Amino acid sequence: MFGDKTANKKIMSLKIAIQGAKASFHEEAAFKFFGREVEIVECDSFKKTCELLKQRKVDYIVMAIENSIAGSLLPNYNLLRDYKFHITGEVYLNIQQNLMVLPGVKLRDIKHIESHPIAIRQCEEFLSELEGVRITEGSDTAATAKMIAERKLTDTAAIAGTLAAEVYGLEILEKRIETNKKNATRFLVLSNEVIEHKNANKASLSFQTGNTVGSLATILQCFADQNINLSKIQSMPVIGKRNEYDFFVDVEWKKQTDYEAAIRKVLKHSINFNIMGEYVKNEKL
Incomplete structure (x- = not known):
């Protein structure tokens, strides 16, 4: 699950930053992805986790990005944009309150x-x-x-x-006082370096579009034309620029060649295009 690069590093030595205290859902998500033989570094804010990773005091961050009831954690999209870490994996956790x-x-x-x-x-x-x-x-x-x-x-x-x-x-x-029993949170696993996954079938991308009629629709059609499933789209205002937005999308594919063809098409119609991470889709609750 960790990719070829991480496989050569002893899991015992990995330091994982999370927002929250020991026994939080973030720690559960970290254990689910990495196993329990890791060192968890507790932080009082998501920004603190990012600072530790930026300073290379930890190896990874496990960060919640959306919940099936509460929706997207928009401040964390800002952190993804500001720090430009690489997404190397995802974790879904069934949340029981x-x-x-x-x-x-x-x-x-x-x-x-x-x-x-x-x-x-x-x-x-x-x-x-x-x-x-x-x-x-x-x-x-x-x-x-x-x-x-x-x-x-x-x-x-x-x-x-x-x-x-x-x-x-x-x-x-x-027990189980959550209103919706199908309550799940998706967490991202972030790193400083790109970690290649030979079986990658999901990617998180970001881009901007021109301020013209149908510009976003044109990009989305590029994915559809190549049989690429768009599983998530989130827009965030570009700071200091009126009527301009960053779009964050998650895409999934069955054939790598279809994904590569879609990316080539999207590059022609987008601005500030960025592959935030290519990884293996994980929906196991």
């Missing part, structure tokens, strides 16, 4: 629930049925679980994954 407390605490004792804003959004239906409970947005799901354990908070609950309950010794009061 749980309400957890110190052992012995009952639902009637809870006055305060804290978690990451996206986790709160994913559990809105459950939370709307609670009365007299204050909901607070925190920096991370696992970090809230850790805080409850360290401070021995008997009136506070966290929303987090089962790993957080195991690591921090909390009791799951209510």
Whole structure:
């Protein structure tokens, strides 16, 4: 999974930067991609993970990019654009949210629930049925679980994954409180260097178009003409330029020659075209 270049490096020596605390969903995603024999470097922000990779203090970043309920994490697209790291892989993680407390605490004792804003959004239906409970947005799901354990908070609950309950010794009061049970997050694996994958069948691309009628449609048709599946498209305003946008697309293919032909066509109609990464499609939940 790591590509020919990484295969020569002992997995034990790999340092993986994540946003969040130990036992967060980012750590679960990192373990799913690399295995557990890696060193996880916890960061309090996505920007911090990028700075560590830029300074080569870590080998990879695992970064959430979209959720099936909350949608795209737009600030992270800005980081992809600013830092220009290479995407070397992806991870899909089934997100199961749980309400957890110190052992012995009952639902009637809870006055305060804290978690990451996206986790709160994913559990809105459950939370709307609670009365007299204050909901607070925190920096991370696992970090809230850790805080409850360290401070021995008997009136506070966290929303987090089962790993957080195991690591921090909390009791799951209510399981699977996410509104949509088909709740999944896609994570990208980022590196400083291009890592070649012989069986690559997916790519993340970015480009701009001319400000003319049908310019984007022309580019999209180039993919369709070569039987390339467009699985994701995201637009972001170009900073400081009115009515100009960066387009981020994910494409998938069965024949490498079709993909290469599509790229040659798109190059003729796009501006600032960039292959952000070519990797193996991964949808295993």
